[in-house]
Amino acid sequence: MAEIDLEDMEKYKSIIKEVAYRRGHIGTDLWASKEHICQGTDILINFLLRIKHTFPDWSREQQLKGGIAAYNAGDGNIDSYETVDSKTSNGDFSNDVIARAQWYRTTVAFNP
Numbered sequence: 479m480a481e482i483d484l485e486d487m488e489k490y491k492s493i494i495k496e497v498a499y500r501r502g503h504i505g506t507d508l509w510a511s512k513e514h515i516c517q518g519t520d521i522l523i524n525f526l527l528r529i530k531h532t533f534p535d536w537s538r539e540q541q542l543k544g545g546i547a548a549y550n551a552g553d554g555n556i557d558s559y560e561t562v563d564s565k566t567s568n569g570d571f572s573n574d575v576i577a578r579a580q581w582y583r584t585t586v587a588f589n590p
Contacts, residue, residue, distance in 0.1 A: 521549060528553045546572040
């Protein structure tokens with residue numbers, strides 16, 4: 479699936495790299511703008527921190543997966559690591575996001 483999205487990802491590679499180094503928050507109607515990517519990054523970080531606080535005994539990898547799932551389904555829908563994706567889109571949102579990220583990083587050297 480990530481391979482199918484590669485052409486679109488290449489369009490936003492420089493924006494994503496810039497956001498990785500500098501975050502900001504400015505409202506906009508453009509879903510693929512730098513501002514929107516920054517906003518999404520801030521939201522993800524907020525969910526990662528909530529999951530880390532709620533589940534301090536989880537490993538970093540589990541907290542990452544939980545934060546990604548919370549980004550999609552809300553942190554109130556994350557009850558345990560075993561059911562982390564049960565209320566996400568297609569029941570595998572965090573797995574899909576992590577698999578795509580790993581594919582981009584190794585296949586196209588997409589390293590911000």
